[in-house]
Structure formats: C-alpha cells, structure tokens
Amino acid sequence: MAEITLVEAVSMALAHEIAHDPDVVILGEDVGINGGVFRATAGLQQRFGDDRVIDTPLAEAMIAGIAIGMATQGMKPVAEAQFMGFIYPMIDQIICHAARLRNRTRGRMSVPMVLRAPYGGGIHAPEHHSESTEALFAHMPGVRVVIPSSPSRAYGLLLAAIRNPDPVIFLEPKRIYRLYKEEVTDDGEDLPLDMCFVLRDGGDVTLVTWGAMTKETLEAADALTEQGISAEVIDVATIKPLDMDTILESVKKTGRCVIIHEAARTCGVGAEIAAQLAEKGLYDLHAPVQRVTGYDTIMPLYKIEKKYMPSTARILKAVNDVMEMS
Amino acid sequence: MKTIASFEIKYYQFLDEHGKPVIENMPALASDLDQLTQLYKTMTQVRIFDDKAIKLQRTGKLGTYASSLGHEAIHVGMGSAMKHEDVLAPMYREYGAMMCRGVKMSEILTYWGGNEEGSNFSGPAHDYPICVPIATQCMLASGSAMAFKLRKQPRVAVTIVGDGGSSKGDFLEALNAAGAWQLPVVFVIANNQWAISVPRKKQSGAQTLAQKGLAAGLPSVQVDGNDIVAVRWAMDTAIKRAREGKGASVIECITYRLSDHTTADDASRYRPTDEVEDAWKLEPLIRLKAYLKDQGVWSDDQQTELETECASAVEDAVTEYMNTPIPAITEMFDHMYDELPHDLAQQRAFALETENG
Numbered sequence: 001m002a003e004i005t006l007v008e009a010v011s012m013a014l015a016h017e018i019a020h021d022p023d024v025v026i027l028g029e030d031v032g033i034n035g036g037v038f039r040a041t042a043g044l045q046q047r048f049g050d051d052r053v054i055d056t057p058l059a060e061a062m063i064a065g066i067a068i069g070m071a072t073q074g075m076k077p078v079a080e081a082q083f084m085g086f087i088y089p090m091i092d093q094i095i096c097h098a099a100r101l102r103n104r105t106r107g108r109m110s111v112p113m114v115l116r117a118p119y120g121g122g123i124h125a126p127e128h129h130s131e132s133t134e135a136l137f138a139h140m141p142g143v144r145v146v147i148p149s150s151p152s153r154a155y156g157l158l159l160a161a162i163r164n165p166d167p168v169i170f171l172e173p174k175r176i177y178r179l180y181k182e183e184v185t186d187d188g189e190d191l192p193l194d195m196c197f198v199l200r201d202g203g204d205v206t207l208v209t210w211g212a213m214t215k216e217t218l219e220a221a222d223a224l225t226e227q228g229i230s231a232e233v234i235d236v237a238t239i240k241p242l243d244m245d246t247i248l249e250s251v252k253k254t255g256r257c258v259i260i261h262e263a264a265r266t267c268g269v270g271a272e273i274a275a276q277l278a279e280k281g282l283y284d285l286h287a288p289v290q291r292v293t294g295y296d297t298i299m300p301l302y303k304i305e306k307k308y309m310p311s312t313a314r315i316l317k318a319v320n321d322v323m324e325m326s
Numbered sequence: 327m328k329t330i331a332s333f334e335i336k337y338y339q340f341l342d343e344h345g346k347p348v349i350e351n352m353p354a355l356a357s358d359l360d361q362l363t364q365l366y367k368t369m370t371q372v373r374i375f376d377d378k379a380i381k382l383q384r385t386g387k388l389g390t391y392a393s394s395l396g397h398e399a400i401h402v403g404m405g406s407a408m409k410h411e412d413v414l415a416p417m418y419r420e421y422g423a424m425m426c427r428g429v430k431m432s433e434i435l436t437y438w439g440g441n442e443e444g445s446n447f448s449g450p451a452h453d454y455p456i457c458v459p460i461a462t463q464c465m466l467a468s469g470s471a472m473a474f475k476l477r478k479q480p481r482v483a484v485t486i487v488g489d490g491g492s493s494k495g496d497f498l499e500a501l502n503a504a505g506a507w508q509l510p511v512v513f514v515i516a517n518n519q520w521a522i523s524v525p526r527k528k529q530s531g532a533q534t535l536a537q538k539g540l541a542a543g544l545p546s547v548q549v550d551g552n553d554i555v556a557v558r559w560a561m562d563t564a565i566k567r568a569r570e571g572k573g574a575s576v577i578e579c580i581t582y583r584l585s586d587h588t589t590a591d592d593a594s595r596y597r598p599t600d601e602v603e604d605a606w607k608l609e610p611l612i613r614l615k616a617y618l619k620d621q622g623v624w625s626d627d628q629q630t631e632l633e634t635e636c637a638s639a640v641e642d643a644v645t646e647y648m649n650t651p652i653p654a655i656t657e658m659f660d661h662m663y664d665e666l667p668h669d670l671a672q673q674r675a676f677a678l679e680t681e682n683g
Binding site: 025051056057059061062064065066067068069070071072073074075089092093096097101102103104105106107108109110141142144164165166194241242243244245 | 413442445446451452459464465466467468469470472474476477483495496500503506658661662667669670
C-alpha cells in the first residue's frame with residue numbers, strides 16, 4: 001500500500017475505472033501525452049491508448065457536448081475542464097442537456113458522465129484560475145456536485161462519480177493536490193455520493209467546510225483544542241445532494257455552527273446550509289450561525305489572494321464570537 | 327505568392343419548381359417511383375399534421391408550436407435516408423424526420439402540449455428529443471458519432487441547424503470536432519432565410535453557409551432544399567461516406583420558412599408578403615406531385631384519397647393526444663436522477679402532501 005497525494009489518488013481512480021470498464025474514456029485538453037497540466041492523467045494515455053485517453057481540440061463547450069453525446073449513447077466519459085475558470089462555456093451544455101436529458105425523456109436517456117475541474121485559489125496562478133464557483137453547479141437541478149478533500153476521499157468519491165448513472169461535477173481543490181500523502185489502497189471501493197464526512201468529533205462547535213478549506217479548518221480545530229474548545233469538523237464533500245442530516249445531528253450536539261468556504265459569500269453553498277439550519281435546527285442553536293467565506297469581490301490576483309481566502313485566524317475569530325454569543 | 331488551398335461550393339438541384347428534371351443523368355431515386363411516391367405521401371402527411379397542429383394551438387388545445395411548413399423535403403429527406411441504428415439530433419421542427427424514425431404524431435403533439443412524455447417517444451430509444459437551445463444539439467451529434475467511432479460501430483449521427491444556428495459556436499465547434507476526429511456525422515443546415523425576424527443576409531457575411539464546413543475540413547455542398555431528390559442524393563452520399571469511416575459532411579439546404587417562426591410569432595411584421603408569395607411557388611410538394619404525375623404514377627383521385635387518409639390519421643393522433651393523461655405531480659421528481667436523492671425525496675413528499683392545498 002502506497003502513500004499518495006490527492007492528485008495521485010485522482011489518477012489512481014481514473015486508471016482503475018479505465019482498466020475495469022471498457023465504456024470509460026477520458027477526454028480534455030492536454031490530458032493525453034502531457035498527462036494534464038496538474039498531472040492528474042499522467043501516464044494514462046501511454047498505458048491505455050489514445051482511444052481511451054483523448055486529447056481534444058481547444059473548445060470547452062465542445063468537450064462537454066461531446067461527453068454528453070457519448071454518455072447518452074452508453075459510454076461513461078470523464079471530461080476535464082483544465083481550470084474552473086474555463087468551465088463556463090461548458091455550463092450551457094451541462095444545464096441544457098446533461099442535467100435534463102433524463103428528465104425530459106422520462107428516463108429514456110441518461111447522461112452518466114463526470115466533469116472534473118481543478119478549482120480554488122492559493123497557488124499563485126494567473127487570472128481566471130483561482131475562483132471557487134461550485135455554487136453555480138449546486139443550483140442546477142439534475143447534477144451532482146462532489147468535492148474531495150483528501151487522497152482517500154478523492155479516490156473513493158471519483159470512483160463513485162464515474163459509476164453513477166447521472167452527471168457529476170467533480171471539483172478538485174488544487175491547493176491541496178500535493179499538500180499531504182495518505183495511504184490509499186487501489187481496491188476499487190467507492191464512497192457514497194450523498195454523505196458528509198465527520199473528520200473530527202467535538203462537542204462545543206460544529207465547523208462545516210469542504211475542499212481545500214478543510215486544511216485551515218482542521219488547523220483551527222487544533223488551536224481551539226488548546227483553548228479548551230472542542231470542535232467537530234465536517235467535510236461536506238457532496239455539495240449536491242447536501243447531507244443536512246449529518247450537519248443537523250452535529251449541531252444538535254454542539255449548539256453552534258460556523259461554515260467555512262473559499263467561495264464568495266452571497267448565495268454560496270454556506271447560505272443554503274445556514275438556511276436549512278434556520279429551518280430545521282434553530283432550537284438547537286445557542287448562537288447565530290456564522291460564515292467565514294471569500295468576499296463578494298473578484299478573486300484578487302495572487303499578490304493578495306491569501307487576504308481574500310479565509311484564514312485560520314478568521315475561522316478562530318468566528319468561533320470565538322460564537323462562543324461569546326452563547 | 328502562391329495559392330496553397332482553394333475551395334468551391336457546388337449547388338445541386340435535380341427537379342425544378344415545376345417538377346421537371348434539370349439534367350439528363352438523374353440520380354437513381356428519380357426513377358425509383360415507388361420510393362418517391364412513398365416520400366411524397368410522408369411529406370403530405372407532415373403538411374396536413376402541421377396545419378392541424380397550428381389549428382389546435384389557435385383554438386387553445388396546444389401550446390406554442392413551431393411549424394415545419396415548407397421544410398418537408400429536407401426533413402423527410404433526412405429521416406428517410408437513415409437506418410434505425412443511426413442517431414437523429416433534431417432541432418424543433420423536424421417532424422418529417424422524426425416521423426420517418428417512428429415518432430408518432432400524437433407524441434409530437436404531447437410534447438408541444440406541455441408534457442415531457444412526448445419525448446419518451448416510439449422512435450429509436452437512442453434518438454435525441456426536440457432541442458430548443460439553438461445549435462447545442464450539434465454537439466450531441468458529434469458526441470454520439472465519437473461513441474460510434476470508438477466502438478467501431480457503422481452508425482451515423484444526423485443533426486440539423488437553421489441559418490441562424492450556423493452562426494453559433496456550438497455548431498462550429500461540433501463541425502471542428504467532427505473534422506479533427508473524422509467522425510461519422512452529417513450536418514444539415516436548413517437555410518430557410520429567416521431566424522425569427524433576422525434575414526439570412528444579416529446572419530453571416532459568408533457567401534454560402536455550406537462553406538463553414540470547409541473551414542473544418544468537411545466536404546460541403548449546397549442543395550435545393552425544396553427538391554427531395556437533391557436532398558436525398560446529398561444525404562445518401564454523406565451518410566455512405568460517414569458509415570464507411572470517411573468522416574463528416576455539411577449539406578446546406580436552401581428553402582423558405584413559409585410559416586411564422588412559431589405560433590407565438592407574426593412574420594407579417596418583418597417580412598414582405600410578395601417574398602412569401604414567391605417562395606410558395608418553390609415549395610417542395612408541388613414539384614414532387616408534378617413529377618410523379620408526369621411519370622404517370624400519380625392522379626388527382628389518388629391525391630384526394632391521400633389527403634383523406636392523412637387527415638384521418640391526424641384526427642386519430644389528436645384523439646390520442648387529447649386522451650393523454652396529465653402527468654402526476656410526482657413525475658417532475660421521479661426522472662431527475664436514477665436514484666432520488668434524500669433531499670429531493672423530502673421535496674417530493676411535501677409536493678404530494680400540499681398539491682391540493
């Protein structure tokens with residue numbers, strides 16, 4: 001059993017499914033001989049051939065459209081958007097076709113595809129490379145939105161996404177692509193696509209987050225332990241459908257909740273979680289729900305991108321505010 | 327200076343507007359009078375269906391409807407050239423093509439009548455439903471063709487856009503992909519001169535729309551879209567080529583949208599009546615009937631009988647449509663995902679509970 005990074009786990013899951021399912025193909029810009037700009041598909045074309053790992057012309061809407069066409073004819077394409085900043089031309093195809101063909105044909109057609117994209121800031125990338133716009137997809141009926149935050153969850157969730165008979169938007173937090181290694185067995189075991197992961201048990205406050213922000217959130221939980229505050233940390237992982245049961249159960253225990261996400265604040269996924277807490281968990285709360293998020297600004301270029309992104313200190317401040325309010 | 331590439335677009339017409347052969351050496355279809363008669367019958371059926379659909383809309387029995395009036399040769403030419411295992415990715419007025427594929431008239435009415443069940447049709451299960459967002463269906467055709475190519479299946483995808491749709495990136499990206507990968511697709515452009523109120527000359531500076539295919543490396547032709555012999559000849563050529571693994575083609579069919587864009591449109595606001603009157607002289611049924619009469623295989627009695635039969639079939643379709651049950655509220659939930667997610671299951675339960683109050 002090897003210790004691997006998150007991006008290597010993505011690669012391992014892709015290789016596993018290509019090897020085990022003849023309908024699975026990868027397509028995208030530079031995914032072939034180059035192995036993808038983040039190396040997520042490194043070596044796969046050499047290993048499986050250029051009819052399984054396909055370099056496409058540079059046209060994002062087309063990559064999505066081709067994948068939908070293939071999926072509706074029974075294949076299981078895994079398309080890559082090179083960066084989330086380039087995913088927007090694909091949205092037309094995703095929202096008009098991928099998300100609705102099953103419904104509008106009353107189940108006659110389905111779209112078993114995955115759209116992978118690296119997302120989020122913090123790697124000193126050029127303009128348009130650092131946004132977190134997962135909420136755009138979470139608002140679309142008919143898709144699933146999945147965000148892994150560790151190598152083992154990336155492996156299991158990506159397997160599940162590829163095997164799922166409906167379209168899955170699989171967003172990979174690129175800031176933690178190589179942050180740490182974890183032992184992952186290539187056993188083909190997938191993970192559920194509708195469940196949060198409780199990363200740490202705690203009794204005083206629930207910290208709800210996903211993607212790369214799990215790093216700062218876990219660091220904050222460590223610092224809180226030193227202050228004598230026991231924080232439960234939840235990795236939402238499946239943004240859509242949202243597993244509110246796990247979050248509500250935790251808040252029932254802790255009575256406090258802070259939601260942390262890198263995306264802009266207004267209408268972010270945190271707003272949905274907070275709304276559902278207000279609807280279903282208000283009487284369990286000892287203090288108002290707080291959000292620690294990116295600002296409603298354009299993500300700044302990298303000189304000050306860190307000031308945009310929620311820091312451990314901002315999370316701690318929010319938790320201390322919540323503790324004081326109750 | 328030297329010329330490193332040069333191109334031309336050829337225009338094909340075999341039957342003129344009076345139904346007279348324009349060349350001596352006609353395609354084989356021109357002497358296959360049984361098949362031509364059958365095509366004429368289908369085109370007539372589509373015409374009578376279309377007229378009834380508009381009447382249903384005008385009397386409040388159907389929602390907004392997009393007429394196919396004047397496009398019958400293109401649509402029936404497309405659909406009749408395909409095999410069952412091929413894939414059709416239509417836009418939204420190709421009833422002739424869909425009917426050739428086995429879609430029932432009642433199903434088309436059910437769709438425009440506001441019920442998704444109309445797209446769960448009797449045509450091939452791998453055919454796409456009507457596509458409203460312009461030109462996006464071209465991508466689905468190229469994607470289907472990609473699947474056929476990877477699986478080494480001798481199948482062909484056929485799609486269609488209008489003159490307006492040919493301006494869209496989705497059309498051009500689908501063409502480009504088909505050229506780059508040598509995909510088995512046929513792209514039909516139904517150039518009916520009007521994209522709602524925008525005329526062809528304002529749509530593109532290109533001399534022909536077919537030439538857009540040349541930029542993608544695809545053989546591209548222009549045909550008289552009111553001449554089914556020309557449409558079928560071009561379709562047969564393109565489909566054969568695609569099925570043999572030689573790649574995609576573009577066929578620009580010149581026709582005229584004799585109707586309003588949809589029943590929600592009033593074309594008299596933006597186009598001259600004399601233009602429409604002139605276009606009626608070129609429409610596809612007149613010339614095919616004249617040709618069949620000249621060949622001695624069609625008579626006025628047969629015409630009367632055919633119209634009666636077609637009208638009766640349309641009436642049956644209308645009855646079936648009107649008797650189609652209104653979908654249960656649960657239908658809007660039950661086909662969203664293979665497995666209903668728990669949050670949506672809660673919304674479904676709530677909808678059921680509150681439906682009547």
